[in-house]
Amino acid sequence: MVPGSRLILLGKQGAGKGTQCTRLSRHYVVPHISTGDMFRAAIKSRSELGNRVKQYIGGGELIPYEIVMEAVVERLDQDDTKARGFVLDGFPRTVHQAETLADILDPVPVDLVIDLEVPTQVVLKRLAARRVCTDCGANYSTDVPPKFDWTCDNCGGEVIQRDDDTQAAIQRRLDLYERRTAPLIAWYQERDRLVKISGRGDPDKVTDRLIEVIDKRRAAGGRHGGYRR
Ligand code: ADP
């Protein structure tokens, strides 16, 4: 059996977290937990949660702590996560969220937090070209579109530009990233969990770099997998 893993990816909007987390999730056979995907699915299904978060997402604002934690706690409590662990994408996004996550996981911390580094100039270009599948969240771009007419290669869903990939919302999200999320890099560094990896260049090469550091950390020991003792 492949041992599980408990991973967090940090990085600006457009750094490639979604794409890389999907690959890591397959490689290590752990659920990919993307809070953005969870909230977008809730909006699409017109659920009560969807109604509560819609305005925040559209404007590029952070969703209030209580709403985020309720959704994340419920997801972490499912069997796949408890057995295998997770790769977290878009959470934690504030020090407050990170502190609560550490409490939930206590006494076993996450295996590794990876900061996927990409310069702002590059992410701005990527975000302008970004297109996503409304059903499975797969990422495409105007440079690398789906094979057939903006229909997702994976699931046949419709591939569109995200509502919050407007100039104003992108600017707001990048600004919030610097102010609220970037401090997590030092926070995890102090706890000896953090590794920085360049997110530039060929996505396959980025994946190779990620797997290399994760495997190194796994070889160095520690507990792998779910979070219930
Ligand atoms: P991006 O990183 O490109 O902004 P995400 O899909 O990660 O996209 O998140 C989209 C939106 O969902 C965010 O702008 C925010 O409104 C909301 N969101 C996602 N995760 C969180 C979180 N952990 N805390 C607060 N809001 C969140």
Ligand code: ZN
């Ligand atoms: Zn799809």
